[in-house]
Amino acid sequence: MLNAKNLVGWRTKRKIIVISVDDYGNVRLDSKKAREVMDSEGMIAENRFDALDTLETRTDLEMLFETLSSVKDKHGRHAIFTPFAMPCNINFEQMAEEDYEQYRYENLPQTYEKLEVQQPEAYKNTWPLWREGMKKGLMVPLFHGREHLNLKLFEEKLQKRDQAVMVALKNRSYTSISSVEYSTISPMAAFDFWEFDENERFHKIIRDGLDQFEAVYGYRSNHFNPPGGREHPVIHSTLKECGVNYIDTPLIKREHQGQGRYKKEFNFTGKKNNEGQIFLVRNVVFEPTEKRGINWVDFTLKQVEAAFRWNRPAIISSHRVNFCGHxxxxxxxxGLNALRELLNRITERWPEVEFMAANELGDLVAGKQD
Structure with missing residues (x-):
């Protein structure tokens, strides 16, 4: 598989490393206390995301930035994270005031402003630090959807006063939610659907989400990766209209057609869709806190080596949960010890390596930069 996934696609003899990390900006779990309350109410942490995935704290970012700054590439540039990030979260306070009658959201700086008051030891001055990391080029956030949840499922559960959803919301969290209602919808996947015509709603969400992203992060995102990695191409035209030229997509994508019918699509970095947007496919996996009984640094290095052997950029896939310590x-x-070791071994083995953000690689594939 190491070689097979690199057989087709855009080629370069340059040793390019992109680190694409999903879920930044998203409030999934509020705090240790919230997790304990949900546990006592019978809400099970099914996975490490349910157990550990919180909005990035000041210490999370300080330690991450120190790690990324610890290495340099051939141009003297430090390692870069491309966080596929959300600009918006559930407005828990407004929903509580309105007795949870409907979904309400807020933007990320508002979330941080509240958390500075509620949990100052973890969140004081975190948003200014986020901005500083962007200014220094340590973080180049790109669009991961407006919010990291499926609104159809959320609203239906809200209407039924679903116990798990109500407990989660009252603990300023949205995690440990089941999805028994629809086999095709994950609670966290914003663009999942059951009936095909449910895609109609997504166009408005995308337009608003990209506007919110620009307001929060200070620029228009030209790159998109859907939460959960799933979307139907019917929304690509709206993404294109809103300035998105690059789409992060799986190598082999199970594309839902409605009511549980799927078709498989084979993708590769450099492939274009009908809108002329370029696909980028992650060909390296790095999930150092996922317990698989492997040495993650060694395993990831083998994948990087395979990419370079076939003259491909190494697009490393990861998630924020690996670097969460709240x-x-x-x-x-x-997670950070493994990241530091990985970066050191990459720069030692390939001194000609170049660190890039995912949208920079998109520009290179598109011929917009040298």
């Missing part, structure tokens, strides 16, 4: 500081330590 619930368990040891989780963050494990």
């Amino acid at each position: 619930i368990d500081p040891e989780n963050r330590e494990e």
